[in-house]
Amino acid sequence: MHRTAVAVVLVAAMGLAGCAIHSMGLPPDFVGVEKSYLGSYLVRAVSADGVMVALRAEPNPERGTLVFWTAAITNQMAGQGYKAVKSEDVTSDTGEAGRLLTFSMQKQGVTFSYILAVFVKGNDILIAEAGGKAEAVEPKLAEIKKALLTSK
Amino acid sequence: MPKHVILLFVAAVVAVAGCAEETRYNAVLLRNREMEKAASRPAEPAPTPGKPAPDLTLFKAPAGQSVAAVEPRKVVYTGSFTLLVADMKAAAERTLRMAEQMGGYMQHMTDSSIVIRVPAARFDETVAGLGNIGTVTDKEVKAQDVTEEYEDLAIRLKNAKALQERLVALLAKAENVKDAIEVEREVNRVRTEIEKLEGQMNRLSGQIAYATLSVRFTQTREAPRELKVSLPFPWLRELGLEHLLSIVGM
Numbered sequence: 405m406h407r408t409a410v411a412v413v414l415v416a417a418m419g420l421a422g423c424a425i426h427s428m429g430l431p432p433d434f435v436g437v438e439k440s441y442l443g444s445y446l447v448r449a450v451s452a453d454g455v456m457v458a459l460r461a462e463p464n465p466e467r468g469t470l471v472f473w474t475a476a477i478t479n480q481m482a483g484q485g486y487k488a489v490k491s492e493d494v495t496s497d498t499g500e501a502g503r504l505l506t507f508s509m510q511k512q513g514v515t516f517s518y519i520l521a522v523f524v525k526g527n528d529i530l531i532a533e534a535g536g537k538a539e540a541v542e543p544k545l546a547e548i549k550k551a552l553l554t555s556k
Numbered sequence: 557m558p559k560h561v562i563l564l565f566v567a568a569v570v571a572v573a574g575c576a577e578e579t580r581y582n583a584v585l586l587r588n589r590e591m592e593k594a595a596s597r598p599a600e601p602a603p604t605p606g607k608p609a610p611d612l613t614l615f616k617a618p619a620g621q622s623v624a625a626v627e628p629r630k631v632v633y634t635g636s637f638t639l640l641v642a643d644m645k646a647a648a649e650r651t652l653r654m655a656e657q658m659g660g661y662m663q664h665m666t667d668s669s670i671v672i673r674v675p676a677a678r679f680d681e682t683v684a685g686l687g688n689i690g691t692v693t694d695k696e697v698k699a700q701d702v703t704e705e706y707e708d709l710a711i712r713l714k715n716a717k718a719l720q721e722r723l724v725a726l727l728a729k730a731e732n733v734k735d736a737i738e739v740e741r742e743v744n745r746v747r748t749e750i751e752k753l754e755g756q757m758n759r760l761s762g763q764i765a766y767a768t769l770s771v772r773f774t775q776t777r778e779a780p781r782e783l784k785v786s787l788p789f790p791w792l793r794e795l796g797l798e799h800l801l802s803i804v805g806m
Contacts, residue, residue, distance in 0.1 A: 441803050444794060454804040462791045479785065480792045509797060512642065512650070513690050518797050535797045536804075 428459040428532055429554035431547040455536030455544060459555055464529045473529055474503045474522055481507050486518060496523055498556045502530075504549065508538065517541040521552035530555050630760075632700045633679045633767035639690035644668050644773040647689050651771055654685045660766065669772045679767040686771065693774070706760055713753040720746045 426446055430436065434449040434457060442448050447459035464473075478488060486507040494504045502523040509516045518535040532552040535541070541548065641647035648670045652662050658681065660674030674682045686692060723743045730736040 437803065443799075443802075444791070448803075450804060454801070456800050456804060458800055460791070460794075462789070476787055476789070476792060477795060480787075480795060483785075484796055486796070510642075512646065513688055516797055518800070520795070531795070533795070533800050535800050 426459065426461045426528070426530060427554075427556060428457075429551050431457060431544060431551040434551075451536075451540070451544065453536070453540040455534065455540050455548070457532070457534045457548060457551060459530065459532045462529045462531065464524060464527055467527075468524070468529070470501060470503060470522065470524045473524060474505065477520060477522060477531070478505060481505075481518070485509065489517075494521060494553060496521075496556060497554050500525060500556070502553075504552070515539075517545075519548065519552065521549075521555060523555060525556075629701055630703045630706045630764050631676070632698075632702055632760075632763045633676055634698045634700075635679070635683060635767070635769045636694075636696045637683075637686055637692055637769065637771045638694035639686060639771055639773050640693050640776055641690035641773050642776050644775055647773050648771075650689050651686070654682065654689070655769075658682055658685075663768070668774075669770070671768065671770045673766040673768050676765060676767045679769075682767070682769060686769075690773065702760060702764065706757075706764070709753060709757050709760065713750065713757060716746055716750045716753060720750060 428447045430447075430449045431451075434451050434455075436447070436449045445458040445460050447457070449457050468476075474491070478491070482488065486509050488505070489508050490504075490506040492504050494502045496502055500523045502521055505520045505522065507518040507520075509518060515538040516535060517538045519533070519541075521530075521532040523530040523532075532555040534548045534552060639647060644667060648665060648667075651670050651672060652665065655662060655672035655674055658674040658678045660672055660678070660682070662670060663673050664671040672682075683695075683697070720743065723739055723746060727736060727739045727743060730739055
């Protein structure tokens with residue numbers, strides 16, 4: 405199931421992203437959504453209790469640095485009312501330097517967690533996202549982070 | 557039968573009924589005091605809200621007296637809460653839905669407050685549920701023991717009904733219109749008293765069966781937004797949980 409998901413992503417990415425092929429592995433017990441639910445994502449998968457993981461690739465023709473994009477994303481989330489919890493240097497499975505950002509958000513008395521792994525790869529920015537109710541994300545956190553670092 | 561005899565009889569019946577009531581009431585008080593003494597502890601505190609009253613059926617009665625089955629205490633639970641929420645209207649609606657799920661109902665509602673009634677057994681659960689709707693910044697919970705008041709009303713009602721029956725029987729035996737009118741007047745007085753007592757019993761029973769929770773909402777104040785910088789990269793605005801979780805209904 406995991407390999408099938410990755411294969412589907414590769415084919416989709418080839419069609420959508422032209423020459424660049426981007427993919428991301430899925431945490432255990434996450435299921436990829438149908439193409440009609442991808443939206444602007446290259447990968448989108450969900451757990452049974454509503455935690456989502458997703459991968460998007462955005463153009464970076466002017467070669468903004470990882471520092472620039474990390475700061476831009478952090479400021480964007482702060483402006484939307486997210487509370488920054490953690491920011492740490494990470495390395496993807498393919499050796500790319502990246503940044504892992506963790507945020508929390510309160511909505512109607514419920515705490516949500518939102519995690520992003522940001523990588524700058526050539527002319528693209530890879531943003532792997534994960535999020536859901538904090539009580540659902542917490543038990544899966546290690547596996548989710550591991551999956552985000554498989555982005556390439 | 558002479559009029560003065562009828563009147564004397566009516567007066568005697570009323571007096572006897574009153575005495576019987578007092579004797580019965582005193583018996584209840586005496587039983588309660590003996591229960592407390594036999595248990596060798598101070599007056600029983602009101603039970604924890606939402607939990608059933610302690611089982612007192614195992615206490616040992618004084619020698620020579622039979623152990624009467626002990627009814628659980630009658631308690632009226634009320635609570636008053638202030639909740640900090642982002643959206644008062646949405647919070648009020650969530651509170652109403654929660655009350656209905658608990659088997660309760662809304663008694664009163666405004667834009668910034670709601671009074672709900674839920675079965676007394678679900679009081680604890682409802683209080684905990686309020687914590688999921690917003691942040692509880694103020695809380696007051698009361699448990700009022702109304703057992704004696706309830707028993708007193710029950711005894712008075714029973715005695716009034718017995719008196720009514722006796723008067724109705726007496727009315728049937730009245731020998732003239734004047735006597736009949738006297739007894740009828742007394743029957744009506746007792747009937748009015750019964751209706752009043754039944755109303756009080758119903759109100760008290762309702763308060764015991766259903767706890768009352770008053771919730772006032774206050775809105776979180778957002779810090780004044782600084783002038784936001786908006787970078788010319790539209791995809792940045794697609795980041796966040798609302799977009800990510802849009803297909804699972806955040």
